[in-house]
Amino acid sequence: MKLLQPMLNQYVVNINNLNYYFDQQPLRHQTLFNINLKIKYGEIIIMTGPSGSGKTTLLTLIGGLRSPQEGSIKILNQELNGASNDKLVQIRRHIGYIFQAHNLLEFLTARQNVQISLELHKEISEREARYKSQAILKAVKLGDRMNYYPHYLSGGQKQRVAIARALVSHPKLILADEPTAALDSKTGRDIVELMRQLAKQQECAILMVTHDNRILDIADRIIQMEDGRLINTNTIN
């Protein structure tokens, strides 16, 4: 699939007039209302908002994990509305996901957990995949923990493995849903600082949902969801 390079296409995410409904008639209810959002390459955006306001629904739509019903979502200039399953799979390869629970596989070491996300990329040899996985684990300061199984890592270390796994294939977009929720405040802050640093190096945009007020300052922009509507898209830097 041909994806436009950053210089030709300003936005990694471009959403126009997006509506989303759960369930079928007569129970059908609207969850997202006329969402418009543009995210530039390398931009770090935090999304806040009350429980049930639609943040996760929007994140999963952007991530190609649900199909849009009305309106347009373009990721790397590819339209998701009406896209085939194959196309969605292709687009998902350019997105890194980080969730509240790290979702590491317990029977694989830290390095193997990172490396499996490169197995989707057939052009990368096993040797190269191993090298890249080791390099990114060093970048997240886990050079001495590569061969540890998740059970023997702390919560912060596991979340750093999850960050390494999300970034190893150099995606242009990271979607993070409450990545610091299970961590103490210092570890949480270190984790998002690290995400920010690596993302800026790779020109990777981050869209992060968080309720953690202590990390809001790492964002270039904070957007707020309320009752299925984006009500505030302040630029702070």
Ligand SMILES: Nc1ncnc2c1ncn2[C@@H]1O[C@H](COP(=O)(O)OP(=O)(O)OP(=O)(O)O)[C@@H](O)[C@H]1O
């Ligand atoms: N699978 C589903 N079927 C029907 N309704 C759903 C489904 N998933 C979510 N909803 C509803 O959609 C609305 C938005 O939910 P969503 O999970 O996106 O909110 P959120 O802002 O991420 O909340 P939280 O901060 O608690 O995770 C809620 O009213 C929720 O009940």
